[in-house]
Amino acid sequence: MIDRDHDDNELDQERRPLGMVLLGGLYLFFFMLTMSTFGHPFPFLGAIYQGRPAEIMVFIDSLICLYLFLGLMKRQQLTFYLLLGYNAFELVNTLVNMLGISAAELENVVGSPIDSRGMQINNLTVMAAIILLSVFIYRHRQYFTNRSPYLF
Numbered sequence: 001m002i003d004r005d006h007d008d009n010e011l012d013q014e015r016r017p018l019g020m021v022l023l024g025g026l027y028l029f030f031f032m033l034t035m036s037t038f039g040h041p042f043p044f045l046g047a048i049y050q051g052r053p054a055e056i057m058v059f060i061d062s063l064i065c066l067y068l069f070l071g072l073m074k075r076q077q078l079t080f081y082l083l084l085g086y087n088a089f090e091l092v093n094t095l096v097n098m099l100g101i102s103a104a105e106l107e108n109v110v111g112s113p114i115d116s117r118g119m120q121i122n123n124l125t126v127m128a129a130i131i132l133l134s135v136f137i138y139r140h141r142q143y144f145t146n147r148s149p150y151l152f
Helices: 004-014 018-036 052-073 077-100 103-110 116-139
Strands: 042-044 047-049
Touching: 018 052, 018 116, 042 052, 042 077, 047 052, 047 103, 052 077, 077 116, 103 116
Parallel strands: none
Antiparallel strands: 042 047
16 A cells, blocks of 8 residues: 555655746856857956957856756755855956946957946846845755755
């Protein structure tokens, strides 16, 4: 005879909360978005990199996003801290880029006119989104239940 209560209990424990699914989807999107910038200039800590250095940075950033996605899917506790650290670094990077890269520099690299006011608004919007995302992650810290330091 099958113990239905026991089977239902196992299913509840294996179900991934909606917040974790949404976060996983977001970081999978970040991974794909980062990979799509391969071969393009890469702004990093107030400088614009091109060529091989930019490709290396995009590759490393993509690996980090992939790790964060996999860690979210595994509900890894270490990923919780890595997510907050990554978001904090992205916040600092966006702020330094906003203050250190002028619209004229960006125009030289891109080859077309840049609206400096729009660029500032976009950067501030990204910073606000990162902060809100970090708050969401922090509030859902109880879902990171896997204490294993390994993904596989």
